[in-house]
Amino acid sequence: MLKTAIEMDKAAMIFKLLGDKTRLTMVKILDAHDCCVCEFVEIFKASQPSISQHLRKLRDVGLVKEERRGQWIFYSINKAHEYYPFVQQILEPLPDQDDKLEQLEESGGRITCC
Template sequence: MEELRIMAEQFKMLGDSSRLTILALLREKELCVCEIVDIMGMSQPNISQHLRKLRSAGLVTETRKGQWMYYSLSLNDKPHIEQALSHLPSLSNTISAMKPGCCE
């Protein structure tokens, strides 16, 4: 029963379009929070709140590089989420079109 509760919480994270977009971006590559802010056109506190929820659900990990926080997917033990995300459209063009970010 605990495993089903955890899976339900993880799937709940996919129900928000902003979090789903963040996950789709991170499917392409590891990104700095400032890059996610730039791509999504949302405030840094708003993006950080979504990332905090995704991190709490175990879907993303964060790594500090200097003063910047970088985020990447953490799906090795979550094939059910990986399968769901495999159906998302690629956002590689969106990422490649972004201008050099604050973290470079």
């Protein structure tokens, strides 16, 4: 019975994290593309500290990982995470967010730091 309670706690934690529209959209984008903070700042029209806080929450539970490339840190979904299959089931029926990256690329936002 304890295992079920722990699993329910983890599921509730994932739902709480992804219950925020910004974080849910970030995870959907990161499921297909690596992005840096500056790209998310442009996509969401939010401050860098706000975007970093969202990414920190996702990184702290291991759903998102970061990789330094020169002076930039790129974020990606951690597909090796034990809860990724659960997250993938949540993301699968959602519309892709490629249009957000395409708009960013058209405005020159993707080449600023990449």
